[in-house]
Amino acid sequence: MAANKPTLKTVRLTTPVEPADLAQLEIGNVVYLDGTIFTGREGVFKRAVHEGHGLPAPPEVIGNVNFHCSPAAARRDDGSYDIGAVTATASFRFAAWLDQWFEMSKCKVIIGKGGMTPDVYKKSFVPNEAVYLTTVGYGTGALLGRGIKAVKDVYWMDELGIAQAMWLFEVENFGPFLVESDLAGNSLFERENAKVAAGLDKVYEGLKPAIMSRYGETDDRKEELI
Amino acid sequence: MIPITALETTANELMAKAAIEIPDDYLDGLRAAADVETGELSAFVLQAMLENYEAAKEDRRAMCADTGVPRWYVKIGNEARIEGGPVELEAALRRATAGATNSVPLRPNRVHPLWRTDHNNNCGINAPEIEYSFHPDADWVELTTVHKGGLFGSDYRMLFPGDGIDGIKKFFLDTLVAFGKRGLACQPAIVGIGIGGSKDTCMMLGKQAACLRTVGSHNPDPKIAALEDEFKELGNTIGMGAMGFMGSSMVVGCNIETGYCHTGGMPVSVHMFCLSSRRATARVLIDGRAEYRSDPQWFTDYMRRETVEWQPTSQPSRQSG
Ligand code: SF4
Numbered sequence: 214m215a216a217n218k219p220t221l222k223t224v225r226l227t228t229p230v231e232p233a234d235l236a237q238l239e240i241g242n243v244v245y246l247d248g249t250i251f252t253g254r255e256g257v258f259k260r261a262v263h264e265g266h267g268l269p270a271p272p273e274v275i276g277n278v279n280f281h282c283s284p285a286a287a288r289r290d291d292g293s294y295d296i297g298a299v300t301a302t303a304s305f306r307f308a309a310w311l312d313q314w315f316e317m318s319k320c321k322v323i324i325g326k327g328g329m330t331p332d333v334y335k336k337s338f339v340p341n342e343a344v345y346l347t348t349v350g351y352g353t354g355a356l357l358g359r360g361i362k363a364v365k366d367v368y369w370m371d372e373l374g375i376a377q378a379m380w381l382f383e384v385e386n387f388g389p390f391l392v393e394s395d396l397a398g399n400s401l402f403e404r405e406n407a408k409v410a411a412g413l414d415k416v417y418e419g420l421k422p423a424i425m426s427r428y429g430e431t432d433d434r435k436e437e438l439i
Numbered sequence: 440m441i442p443i444t445a446l447e448t449t450a451n452e453l454m455a456k457a458a459i460e461i462p463d464d465y466l467d468g469l470r471a472a473a474d475v476e477t478g479e480l481s482a483f484v485l486q487a488m489l490e491n492y493e494a495a496k497e498d499r500r501a502m503c504a505d506t507g508v509p510r511w512y513v514k515i516g517n518e519a520r521i522e523g524g525p526v527e528l529e530a531a532l533r534r535a536t537a538g539a540t541n542s543v544p545l546r547p548n549r550v551h552p553l554w555r556t557d558h559n560n561n562c563g564i565n566a567p568e569i570e571y572s573f574h575p576d577a578d579w580v581e582l583t584t585v586h587k588g589g590l591f592g593s594d595y596r597m598l599f600p601g602d603g604i605d606g607i608k609k610f611f612l613d614t615l616v617a618f619g620k621r622g623l624a625c626q627p628a629i630v631g632i633g634i635g636g637s638k639d640t641c642m643m644l645g646k647q648a649a650c651l652r653t654v655g656s657h658n659p660d661p662k663i664a665a666l667e668d669e670f671k672e673l674g675n676t677i678g679m680g681a682m683g684f685m686g687s688s689m690v691v692g693c694n695i696e697t698g699y700c701h702t703g704g705m706p707v708s709v710h711m712f713c714l715s716s717r718r719a720t721a722r723v724l725i726d727g728r729a730e731y732r733s734d735p736q737w738f739t740d741y742m743r744r745e746t747v748e749w750q751p752t753s754q755p756s757r758q759s760g
Contacts, residue, residue: 220479221479221480221483241480243483282504283504283546284504284546285500285501285504285506285543285544285545285546286544286546287540287541287542287544295544297500297501297504297543297544297545298495298500298501298502298503298504298506299504300503300504300505302505303590303591303623327621327622327623328621347682349483349484349487349488349682350484350487350488350491350503350622350625350681350682350714351503351622351625351682351714352488352491352502352503352505352588352625352713352714352715353487353488353490353491353503354491354495354500354501354502354503354504354505354715355491355492355494355495355498355500355501355502355503356487356490356491356494357504358494358498358500358501358504359494359498359500374547374557374559375546375547375559376546376547376548376550376557389487391480391483401480402620402621402683405480405683405684405685406620406621406683408678408685409620409677409678409679409683409685412677412678413616413677413678416612416673416676416677416678417609417612420605420608420609420612421605421606422609423598423602423606423609423610424598424599424601424602424606425599434616437617437620437621438591438617438618438620438623439621
């Protein structure tokens with residue numbers, strides 16, 4: 214490993230984040246966080262946006278960093294929680310809820326797995342002055358679990374269960390994350406996808422086409438599944 | 440008679456081991472991938488993963504919070520007798536799954552497919568899956584749990600004999616390229632390829648090849664073993680590394696399993712066992728003692744037999760990873 218020790222720029226931010234914090238971020242930077250963050254996945258978005266319940270607590274309480282995840286957690290006998298590992302869930306599934314979500318939560322940082330499409334950054338993130346951070350791996354659940362110092366609150370546990378509830382975490386040196394989309398809506402994955410795609414024809418060179426094509430299949434290797 | 444309490448205690452222990460301890464063969468494979476990775480971002484990801492495995496072991500916490508869908512593989516010696524029989528064994532495995540979900544803790548991932556209702560314990564209708572195999576001349580029972588994660592990275596295609604090895608390569612590349620972008624498959628992965636069988640057997644073989652064979656193991660057929668090496672190499676020359684960043688770390692190991700199929704077709708499945716390649720095995724002996732290991736040794740000469748009758752004298756019943 215020593216031969217190729219990575220030297221990526223690393224930034225440590227305190228939540229709630231300020232506009233100046235975000236302005237310095239470039240795609241591919243490494244980020245660690247301190248402060249309060251709140252979680253959200255299908256259940257939360259559905260309940261808050263789709264079913265119109267709004268947020269269970271105001272932005273002043275939950276902060277402006279939203280993590281697409283749910284923890285591996287168990288309730289102790291005294292009612293507190295044992296948090297094991299924490300891992301993000303794939304974010305592209307939540308794109309449809311984003312505009313209303315930004316409006317009601319006023320969040321400025323979304324952390325998740327895999328990012329969104331460039332269109333979503335341009336249409337929803339840029340106007341809301343928000344950035345997207347991606348978790349790393351994506352399996353760094355134990356490292357992220359270490360960064361969670363306390364469960365400040367859990368909302369909608371009865372309605373949504375452990376895997377879908379909205380958790381409010383106090384975090385310290387929480388990371389690593391990579392800046393996937395900056396304030397201008399540039400995307401790290403897009404950039405890397407393009408670099409990889411440039412070499413793909415060569416990888417496939419000489420392989421004969423399939424005897425039967427199937428409905429829904431594509432031969433355009435620049436296309437993505439999402 | 441193997442005591443049922445011994446089986447349940449062992450099952451509980453296996454659940455925690457699988458969730459927390461990355462198997463050595465995968466870890467060594469990942470280190471080897473990291474050593475030759477030149478993509479800066481991909482190298483950063485691998486480094487973070489190596490630290491993550493350490494943190495998981497030190498803190499005794501799950502390596503990844505998506506603790507996957509726990510399932511069981513049971514190999515029963517032909518002479519083994521289980522206290523209470525197979526029904527008791529299944530009950531014990533279900534209890535261990537539910538118990539460990541709370542004690543490790545694991546994420547209760549299992550929900551009803553339509554109503555999305557949840558028992559918060561990873562058990563439900565047809566869950567956890569329990570698959571069986573048998574072994575001649577043995578009186579033990581082997582339990583393996585696999586916590587397979589990942590909604591992305593597995594696919595199936597009915598190819599035709601005329602598609603040949605080229606067709607399999609193309610399908611393999613299509614799957615890796617499609618699911619590797621943005622690292623949806625959480626690569627580098629152990630890639631399992633199932634070739635042949637019926638559709639369901641094909642899926643099962645590929646999945647078992649990914650989840651139940653170790654990195655560096657080879658199919659006993661030398662021509663297939665050569666293909667395993669070739670496919671690993673091919674996957675790592677796509678130009679894609681961890682998280683879909685530029686690099687070479689896509690495939691940690693490639694395992695192929697085959698089954699006889701319909702004469703007109705060549706079904707193929709591809710499965711990717713992710714950065715959290717979680718599995719743990721124990722052999723429970725007749726006196727209840729458990730011997731733990733990370734190599735499931737699931738595929739044996741007996742399982743891969745070609746002939747009508749099993750002839751242990753001409754084919755010793757050795758287990759091979
Ligand atoms: S695919 Fe594997 S490493 Fe990735 S989030 Fe799921 S369990 Fe974790």
